[in-house]
Amino acid sequence: MNFLHSDDLSREQINEIFEMSDKLKGMNKRPLKKSSPILALLFEKSSTRTRISFESAMIQLGGSPIYIDSRTSQMSRGESLGDTAKVLSGYVDIIAARMYSQQDIEELARHAEIPVINALTDLEHPCQALSDMYTIRNEFVKVEGLRIAFLGDIAANTANSLMVTASKLGAGISLVGPKGYMPDERYVKLAKKYANVEVTSSVKEGLADCDVIYTDTFVSMGQEEIAKERKALFSGYQLNAEALRYAKKGAKVMHCLPAHRGEEITADVIDGGSSMVWEQAKNKMAVEKAILLYLLNAKS
Numbered sequence: 001m002n003f004l005h006s007d008d009l010s011r012e013q014i015n016e017i018f019e020m021s022d023k024l025k026g027m028n029k030r031p032l033k034k035s036s037p038i039l040a041l042l043f044e045k046s047s048t049r050t051r052i053s054f055e056s057a058m059i060q061l062g063g064s065p066i067y068i069d070s071r072t073s074q075m076s077r078g079e080s081l082g083d084t085a086k087v088l089s090g091y092v093d094i095i096a097a098r099m100y101s102q103q104d105i106e107e108l109a110r111h112a113e114i115p116v117i118n119a120l121t122d123l124e125h126p127c128q129a130l131s132d133m134y135t136i137r138n139e140f141v142k143v144e145g146l147r148i149a150f151l152g153d154i155a156a157n158t159a160n161s162l163m164v165t166a167s168k169l170g171a172g173i174s175l176v177g178p179k180g181y182m183p184d185e186r187y188v189k190l191a192k193k194y195a196n197v198e199v200t201s202s203v204k205e206g207l208a209d210c211d212v213i214y215t216d217t218f219v220s221m222g223q224e225e226i227a228k229e230r231k232a233l234f235s236g237y238q239l240n241a242e243a244l245r246y247a248k249k250g251a252k253v254m255h256c257l258p259a260h261r262g263e264e265i266t267a268d269v270i271d272g273g274s275s276m277v278w279e280q281a282k283n284k285m286a287v288e289k290a291i292l293l294y295l296l297n298a299k300s
């Protein structure tokens with residue numbers, strides 16, 4: 001089984017992974033010690049959290065990680081994804097790949113004989129969304145009926161994956177971005193199958209009654225050349241104290257990180273009492289452990 005799209009897991013599977021994450025969170029025994037599987041982290045883009053949390057997760061489970069930077073592998077000299085996948089399948093037991101394009105990770109998975117995990121593409125960040133919903137579920141206990149607002153780049157990979165995972169668990173979604181800047185219709189359609197999804201350019205309306213406000217960088221990896229235009233486009237969609245006042249009293253703030261204080265979020269908000277970002281980052285490891293165990297068919 002692969003985990004390439006947020007929609008690959010059913011609600012039941014997500015809840016099973018959350019229960020596994022609960023057990024794995026503080027556990028120091030190594031459930032994979034006997035089989036000692038190897039995880040290849042095949043990354044085309046930079047990473048701090050996803051890379052290190054997956055590496056530490058695999059070590060703490062009793063397996064081993066190997067990091068492969070695509071820029072120093074033969075991929076940089078034109079070796080095909082198919083050949084790379086076939087070769088890696090003979091060396092390692094599972095792959096987590098961070099790639100520019102969703103099509104490329106799908107191509108990699110088609111040729112791999114082992115499970116492939118999406119560690120971020122242009123369209124999806126499914127492990128992040130799963131772990132973020134785990135953080136929300138731990139904070140609010142019941143996800144069903146919550147209202148989650150995504151403020152800023154509502155067409156980003158993070159927004160796509162979050163709207164599908166959150167709606168599948170019964171949370172309503174409010175996508176708040178500049179007029180004329182629309183979310184990816186495919187993901188909105190998918191999310192609408194499970195819960196209510198609203199799209200608005202009004203920060204006041206979009207954030208009203210929200211339990212959680214989520215934001216992400218205005219300039220995703222690969223968009224550096226158009227950074228100036230993007231920062232200007234989203235300038236009215238900063239998560240600051242004024243925006244926070246529109247949400248429910250006690251609403252929580254989330255950001256997948258890395259954050260750019262003064263751009264998509266202000267320092268007082270990310271470092272303030274409403275912020276769950278450090279707990280959110282920490283939880284990635286427990287959830288990734290559960291994903292690894294789940295896909296390797298092991299027991300927690």
Ligand code: CP
Binds near residue numbers: 046048049050128256
């Ligand atoms: N949130 C996240 O994926 O961070 P990294 O880019 O550091 O992995």
Ligand code: NVA
Binds near residue numbers: 120158216219221
């Ligand atoms: N949307 C961001 C997420 C980083 C974790 C990006 O793709 O760069």
